[in-house]
Amino acid sequence: MNLSLHDPQFITADFPTTLNMTLSYGHCTSLQISPCGHYIASGLLNGAVLIIDTWSNNVTSILQNHSMPIVGLKWIYYEDQTNDQFDDDNIVVGLVSWSRDWKVCLNGLKKHTMKLEWECTFPGGIWNVDIINTGRINPISKVWQDWKLIICKVEGGICFVKYNKEYLENQDSNKCIIPLNDNDREIEGDEGYTLCCCNFFGGRYVITGTSKGWLQIIDVIQCKILKCFKACNGNIKGICIVERGFYEENELKFGSHIVPISRMIVNSSDRILRQYDISNWYELGDNIEDWKFDIEQKYQDVVNRIQWNTVKFSPTGEYVCASTQSGGGAAHDVYVWETSMGSLVQILEGAHEELIDVDWGMRSSNGNVCCISANGMDSGTIYMWGVRAPQKWSALAPDFEEIEQNIEYIENEDEFDMVGAGGNILNEDGIEIDKTFEKIKIVDVVSREDTDARGFRFIRGCIIDTNLDN
Amino acid sequence: MSSPKYKLRYKIPKTHSNFLVSTVDISPDGKLLATCSTDKTIKLWNLTNSGILLKSTLKGHNEGISDIIFSPNNKYIASCSDDLTIRIWDLKFENTIKLLKNHTFHVNVLKFDNRSRILISGSSDENIRVWDCKRGRSMRTLSAHSDPISSLDLSFDDTIIVSGSYDGLIRLFDTETGGCLKTLIYDKEGSSFPISNVKFSPNSKFILSSSLDGVLRLWDYMNNKVVKTYKNLSNNPIAEKYSLGTNFIIFNGESMINSGDEFGNILFWDIQSQELLFSLKASENQSPIMQVKSYNNGEFLVSISLDGELNVWDYIG
Secondary structure, three states: OOOHHHHHHOOOOOOOOEEEEEEOOOOEEEEEEEOOOOEEEEOOOEEEEEEOOOOOEEEEEEEEEOOOEEEEEEEEEEEEEOOOOOOOEEEEEEEEEEEEEOOEEEEEEEEEEEEEEEEEEEOOOOEEEEEOOEEEEOOOOOOOOOOOEEEEEOOOEEEEEEEEEHHHHHOOOOHHHEOOOOOHHHOOOOOOOOEEEEHHHHEEEEEEOOOOOOOEEEEOOOOOOEEEOOOOOOOEEEEEOHHHOOOOOOOOOOEEOOOOEEEEEEOOOOOOOOEEEEEEHHHHHOOHHHHOOOOEEEEOOOOOOOOEEEEEEEEOOOOEEEEOOOOOOOOOOOOEEEOOOOEEEEEEEOOOOOEEEEOOOOOOEEEEEEEEEEEEEOOEEEEEEEEEOOOHHHHHOOOOOOOHHHOOOOOOOOOOOOOOOOOEEEEOOOOOOOOHHHOOOOOOOOOOOOOOOOOEOOOOOOOOOOOOOO | OOOOOOEEEEEOOOOOOOEEEEEEOOOOOOEEEEEEEEEEEEEEEEEEOOOOEEEEEEEEOOOOEEEEEEEEOOEEEEEEEEOOOOEEEEEEOOOOEEEEEOOOEEEEEEEOOOOOOOEEEEEEEOOOEHHHHHOOOOEEOOOOOOOOEEEEEEEOOOEEEEEEEEEOOEEEEEEOOOEEEEEEOOOOOEEEEOOOEEOOOOOEEEEEEEEEEEEEEEEHHHHHHEEEOOOOHHOOOOOOOOOOOEEEOOHHHOOOEEEEEEOOEEEEEEEOOOOEEEEEEOOOOOOOEEEEEOOOOEEEEEEEEOOOOOOEEOOOO
């Protein structure tokens, strides 16, 4: 609500510019901002996961499921837009974490507290995890059902993990695991190890990247690799996709209304970020054979030959940011590019150490309209760049106006009249206040806007309780 | 006037014996009521099917208590007092878990955010403070008023604070940055009157203000306009002295606002026609109705008079 009262020029700021917060709660190794912007999940070197409140910068809760450094974190969020009731039943909030102790843990929010739903140890370790289906809360049993994850294991390739009732009964975590149908591809073959994964098409497909530069498209329902594409010669370290939302009526309404073009960016160890325009995939639908990999942009630092640690799109996909690996004279910065022209628009400075994980917040947090967070490698500090609202002195009185230059003012004859010709009091437009007008005008005090001043859909977000006692 | 849509269910004539009572609050689960008084205590009441039973009395403040508020997570109650402090009490163990000090004069009003992590207070030292509940420290001070703060409210998404002050101004602040976003003043009929109460509409697009000229006004704050004015019968003032609470009643398709007056009545208006629909007699001795709180937008109401008469009203349609 506050955005509509800010300067329009300020709220349209697309990317952060200044470092305005650093947080040191333990040694952060991995982080992600929650979809509602109220919390940051920070995975620590000792295996703890902190949920940090971005308004008060307090730790609201600590999840102790791991014993080794956290490698990655992902928030899960789903809300039933058709149901207005603000309760736990129609909002799914979860957090998946994986660590060096080979363990993947899934936490779900119940009664405003994070509770462990599922955990499993994968011998050899885990490269990457993504969410395929957020699932729903069963309104009767209050159990979080039908969630589904994809896991890229170090040994044995890809597998899916699905909610299974039997797991709750006998705690056998293997009951939830579904292997990929194509068994011969799992062992390191021509395409190498699968290092990273990213879901798209609302969780219908997953794209994975391998150690030999291949991109593979996996059908989630058939559990099968459908298409392979050689993107580069290096290791594919990360994939990020933004999806455009479309036709509401006849299903397919994933993605976002504010994304102009569906895009994918691939981070590779050959020091090049490759950005693909994937809108043709959505037009062609299930004809995967015809899907094309059209390179839209390539980003690289030709002078310093920097490798990129993490790459993330902005919420609209109009910008992309990446953290730089140190060595070769590279500074410890986050680079921000504009995606349609491919021009570098901002270098976020201020961290005096190499930055590992980066996240671009979907919503404003900490008083910033947009927010990029990154963690430092040496100190484990979390750095947050944002855009702060300037103080408007015109807000301090109703008739103040901020102008660019002096305006010569000519006063009208009846300008400062308090009472009009009809004997009624005048309003600020010089029109006599008609008391009957107030009666006729219908005001809607109940219905809320669907989107905020930037066009972002309002989400109810989650409430994670802060315990005041400790 | 039409027939009343609320019926008296329970009544307690003297909640704090002969001491004056400032306000009442309903817990988020609707099972508990709290009253606070100049006798320096807070009383918690169980609202049961057989009546209102005193649960406990919280003692700790050294002066009279002006406002109390339950936290949305139903775990805490916060109170502010003329002893310049704010206390956060644990409802389970009924002890003070946080003592917030920094105001330099009487603290008048409190508000929790939806996530129960931030508390906002308004004081006669002319400041609004935003408190970090966990650390028990003031995060920022909003000093933009030049007279005591009488009332505060938060928008449904907690991003805007609206404040009313005796300096006659209604100000809107950004909760996250503390910056002033807008100022509203009603000075059409000469000078402005002190603002005694402010409340956001359920969609937070309008603000209902009470001022000590005895009138309620509904502001379209985006356009700096008063869109509705609500008055008492035969030009009687609604309030000239006290800060009386107001509500939007939208339960069961209703579209009303209500406020207590200084003669022991609760007044109900139609939001659109501004017509006074009916009134309820909530005090035997014409004591001002300090607060009316509604549960679930009007499913039931709880009113308190300055003399301490506690009434529970059921919606009967």
